Amino acid sequence: MTSVYPPSIKPSPQRLLILCLLALFIAAPFAVYPVFLMKGLCFALFAAAFNLLLGYVGLLSFGHAMFFGFSAYITTHAAKEWGWTPETAILLGVLTAGVMGVVTGWLAIRRSGIYFAMVTLAFSQMMFFVALQAPFTHGEDGIQGVPRGHLFGLFDLGDNVVMYYFVLAVFTGSLMLIHRIVTSPFGQVLKAIRDNEPRAISLGYEVERYKLLAFTLSAALSGLAGSLKALVFQLVSLTDVHWHMSGEVVLMPLLGGVGTVFGPAMGAFMIVAIQDYFSEAGSWVTIIQGVIFVVCVLLFRNGVLGVLAPALKKRGIMV
Amino acid sequence: MTGDFIIETSGLTKEFKGFYAVADVDLRVRRHSIHALIGPNGAGKTTCFNLLTKFLSPSAGKIWFNGKDITQAKPAAIARQGMVRSFQISAVFGHLTVLENVRVALQRVEGTSFHFWRAGTSLEHLNARAEELIGAVGIAEYRDIPAGELSYGRKRALEIATTLALDPEMLLLDEPMAGMGTEDIKRTAELIKRVSANRTILMVEHNLSVVADLSDTITVLKLGRVLTEGSYAEISDNPEVVEAYMGSGHGAEGHG
Numbered sequence: 310m311t312s313v314y315p316p317s318i319k320p321s322p323q324r325l326l327i328l329c330l331l332a333l334f335i336a337a338p339f340a341v342y343p344v345f346l347m348k349g350l351c352f353a354l355f356a357a358a359f360n361l362l363l364g365y366v367g368l369l370s371f372g373h374a375m376f377f378g379f380s381a382y383i384t385t386h387a388a389k390e391w392g393w394t395p396e397t398a399i400l401l402g403v404l405t406a407g408v409m410g411v412v413t414g415w416l417a418i419r420r421s422g423i424y425f426a427m428v429t430l431a432f433s434q435m436m437f438f439v440a441l442q443a444p445f446t447h448g449e450d451g452i453q454g455v456p457r458g459h460l461f462g463l464f465d466l467g468d469n470v471v472m473y474y475f476v477l478a479v480f481t482g483s484l485m486l487i488h489r490i491v492t493s494p495f496g497q498v499l500k501a502i503r504d505n506e507p508r509a510i511s512l513g514y515e516v517e518r519y520k521l522l523a524f525t526l527s528a529a530l531s532g533l534a535g536s537l538k539a540l541v542f543q544l545v546s547l548t549d550v551h552w553h554m555s556g557e558v559v560l561m562p563l564l565g566g567v568g569t570v571f572g573p574a575m576g577a578f579m580i581v582a583i584q585d586y587f588s589e590a591g592s593w594v595t596i597i598q599g600v601i602f603v604v605c606v607l608l609f610r611n612g613v614l615g616v617l618a619p620a621l622k623k624r625g626i627m628v
Numbered sequence: 629m630t631g632d633f634i635i636e637t638s639g640l641t642k643e644f645k646g647f648y649a650v651a652d653v654d655l656r657v658r659r660h661s662i663h664a665l666i667g668p669n670g671a672g673k674t675t676c677f678n679l680l681t682k683f684l685s686p687s688a689g690k691i692w693f694n695g696k697d698i699t700q701a702k703p704a705a706i707a708r709q710g711m712v713r714s715f716q717i718s719a720v721f722g723h724l725t726v727l728e729n730v731r732v733a734l735q736r737v738e739g740t741s742f743h744f745w746r747a748g749t750s751l752e753h754l755n756a757r758a759e760e761l762i763g764a765v766g767i768a769e770y771r772d773i774p775a776g777e778l779s780y781g782r783k784r785a786l787e788i789a790t791t792l793a794l795d796p797e798m799l800l801l802d803e804p805m806a807g808m809g810t811e812d813i814k815r816t817a818e819l820i821k822r823v824s825a826n827r828t829i830l831m832v833e834h835n836l837s838v839v840a841d842l843s844d845t846i847t848v849l850k851l852g853r854v855l856t857e858g859s860y861a862e863i864s865d866n867p868e869v870v871e872a873y874m875g876s877g878h879g880a881e882g883h884g
Binding site for chain 2 (some may be wrong): 486489490492493494495496497498500501503504505507508509510511512513514515516518519522526
């Protein structure tokens with residue numbers, strides 16, 4: 310099947326689908342409450358960042374709340390107390406999460422499986438304690454009333470619709486970056502390590518370095534998601550660094566489809582939608598969530614997108 | 629002293645809580661030869677392999693590769709110095725295509741393996757070389773199939789192609805024929821012979837007719853120690869070997 314088009318300008322069904330989705334998201338704030346959409350996008354980014362590690366390196370972290378939450382604390386502190394512009398405040402948060410990723414990752418990647426999960430959980434519990442005790446995080450109160458500020462000094466993010474487009478732009482860019490990472494030469498080595506680590510070593514790859522870079526990228530992008538979410542809600546609290554958050558981000562890719570770029574984002578939207586639309590159900594939300602999770606894991610072992618994948622592949626929509 | 633021997637060990641020992649899997653082994657592998665390591669189950673052949681490639685650390689003894697002390701080196705570093713191993717259980721990257729499997733080996737020397745911002749298409753110039761390699765082992769038609777879906781024999785062929793992609797000076801093959809049918813064995817033996825030109829091969833193999841056919845030198849291990857060493861004719865005349873290997877009065881011939 311040779312095509313007359315060079316691959317780069319071939320109007321592939323996949324590209325069309327992504328453009329349609331993008332158009333849908335651009336139009337969405339006029340039909341759906343923008344804050345709900347922003348929450349969905351932030352968690353979708355968090356899930357995609359987390360999946361970089363779970364789906365492409367095969368490492369299950371149980372401490373990603375520390376990157377998500379701490380980046381949020383740093384960003385909100387910089388924006389509120391130091392009056393930084395949103396983009397610089399976010400950048401500082403992302404850098405903090407990245408540095409935390411290097412340090413905790415450097416120790417955690419020496420283990421795998423349940424031990425890796427436990428080491429990351431231990432670090433995140435330590436960071437939870439810091440968030441509880443450090444003066445700048447304001448303990449139980451959290452940081453509230455954070456100004457969203459003006460993006461590049463020009464766009465007033467106080468307007469929900471403007472903020473939405475900012476979040477959508479960051480989300481789109483980040484997902485493109487993640488897609489690039491997993492298809493890059495680096496991504497090839499990651500997949501090789503995931504499939505057969507001893508073999509990757511025997512080919513001369515120092516696998517720890519690759520895992521550490523993946524861990525750091527995942528941490529930094531999780532931080533980006535946390536910072537964005539904090540600016541959307543203009544607050545950060547202990548919920549954002551709590552281990553519940555680390556657990557939720559495990560569910561999202563599992564629901565949507567591990568090892569795909571869009572699956573985790575889909576799973577995130579499902580969870581956020583359940584939380585928001587069933588919020589009157591009170592504590593039943595967690596039960597509904599649990600039932601859906603059990604059903605999904607039993608019926609679609611590769612997540613919802615994993616079930617759709619064969620049909621999409623047949624139509625050339627997914628590669 | 630990059631002399632006659634590419635690998636030398638002295639007093640190589642590996643102890644697991646009082647059990648000596650490998651004890652005081654002095655192994656010398658002649659450059660550009662095919663050297664086989666044989667012995668009954670539990671003789672320490674695979675442990676020996678893991679020690680040489682640094683997947684295990686020796687309890688005592690030293691290892692030299694090309695005259696360089698590699699006793700403390702890391703496994704990935706060994707591979708980069710030109711000594712590459714295969715595994716007993718066929719080691720392929722199951723979710724990558726056949727072509728990508730070989731390309732993963734080729735791309736390491738490119739120096740772009742940490743470039744997470746670079747497009748995957750930047751690796752496409754390696755395709756021609758990768759196709760050549762998978763052609764050489766007879767699996768060219770499976771180019772775009774995930775390696776996990778290949779039959780056992782083809783997985784092993786792919787593994788050899790991937791190993792050869794690194795153009796190693798020294799190859800360590802851990803039971804390259806295990807689980808293969810007669811047809812595959814013949815093809816793989818020919819392949820090993822072909823790639824042994826300008827290379828050194830050390831292999832563990834149970835199929836004695838293959839060992840007889842290919843090897844220049846054979847080292848027989850028993851209970852972690854070297855029993856004897858020599859050409860196939862020499863060792864098969866040794867009653868100790870026959871006894872150790874077969875555990876009975878049968879000849880070593882015909883075991884497969």
